[in-house]
Amino acid sequence: MKKYEIIIIGGGPAAITIVKNLKQKKEVAVIRPEDHSMIYCAMPYAIEGVLPFNKTLKNDKIVTDVGATLIRDLVESVNFDKKTLKTLSGETYQYDQLIIATGAEPILPPIKGTKLKQVMTFKTEDDLKKIMDIVDGGLKEAIVIGAGAIGIELIQALNNKNVKSYLVDMASTILPNMMDEDMITDVYKELEESGIHMHLGEKVSKLSGNDFVSEVIFESGKSIKCDSKPLIVFAVGMKPTVDIFKDTNLKIGRSGIIITDKMETNISNVYAVGDCCEYTSAITGEVALGKLATNAVPMGRLLAKNLLGDNRKYTGFYNGAATKVMECYVGGTGLSEKLAKIKGYDYIISKAKFSTAFPIMPFSKDVEMKLVVDKSTRKIIGGQVTSGEPVTDKVDQITMAIQYGITIDQLVQFSYSSQPYQSFFPANNLIAHAAEQAIIQI
């Protein structure tokens, strides 16, 4: 039986980050079943033709070049007492320390009709290949269910390939977990104007058809009738991949494996990181959604550093995230106004709108920021940005303010830079101005 100091189950961003950070200081094996690790975030852009398919595949060298052993197999069971695991191919491996990084898988809702042809979810290399083949085969109609970032990116890709496209969500707005409605009204209009048929506030109750789907039926009784062999993709959320542990004493909550702030599970020498874990919001302290690469990677990095002797603690999810909708870039972090209201915060909202360059410059675009401020502590608890240019830096600025407990009184003193091509006039700055507006209101 082959033994390793550390075995990592999974080949996603969390696992790869650990391997890269351990830097050959431990004898590590990574076990994953698929041909390639994927750059999931880029998958919609391969469908659209912005990138060739092979650019979405990670090279195995990122694992093997740092001295880890890559085993192409599926772990079927783990014996935590004996510190062994068994794989589909019949091998047994022994470990000193085990890291579970099994990720999450897309949810296919338990409704009638999901076994019909060309009904699928969207996560794996095979999913991507299948959608690209269907599009290349002359796909005429596509219905994406779920208007979160993945659904939005996918439907735009399909629409840009001249496929008649429908986007459905039971929420009344697009990007319901990332953005408040007031920040995406224009974006929504742009989506509609691009030709995408929007069906918000509609819950899919059934798919009907013989071979392929001929009708997508909503709980409201309304439906979408399909007149070709449509592609139906559910992008309605992720659930942790933890089935192989269900008969063990590993503690698992509703959204994943329960871990400490050092990624320890309830079993000694067994750690878990990334999408397979349940973790809390750094703001509310409650279990929060957070199946994002930008959570999985820092969790992996922290664990690797600790395994090499550091004593770092994970602070929790802030969930900074962004996407691109038509020519507009949008992003949000922390609590949306909607969530702050649900959670019972006494909050105020402030906004600032400037331009991405000096407004006198010919190419300058609008940029708007919204802050959600806790009235009692005067601290930022959330924020969103929409712009004609990328927003991740601005979203991260807000996250930093939340993360380090910066108050609006401190933010108005924010020291910034300015240049005609790159910012608004020196006369003002987006986050400092939004903070000033918050002070005026309080």
Ligand SMILES: Cc1cc2nc3c(=O)[nH]c(=O)nc-3n(C[C@H](O)[C@H](O)[C@H](O)COP(=O)(O)OP(=O)(O)OC[C@H]3O[C@@H](n4cnc5c(N)ncnc54)[C@H](O)[C@@H]3O)c2cc1C
């Ligand atoms: C289309 C798409 C777009 C996305 N865009 C973004 C984005 O823009 N920004 C962002 O932050 N996040 C994005 N995400 C989310 C991000 O990809 C995930 O949060 C991230 O991949 C989680 O990493 P992970 O390593 O925890 O899990 P995963 O990447 O899910 O990897 C899990 C690994 O474990 C393996 N595994 C599972 N079970 C077993 C087993 N029994 N034996 C062996 N191996 C096993 C899997 O095969 C896989 O290799 C996107 C996701 C998708 C699908």
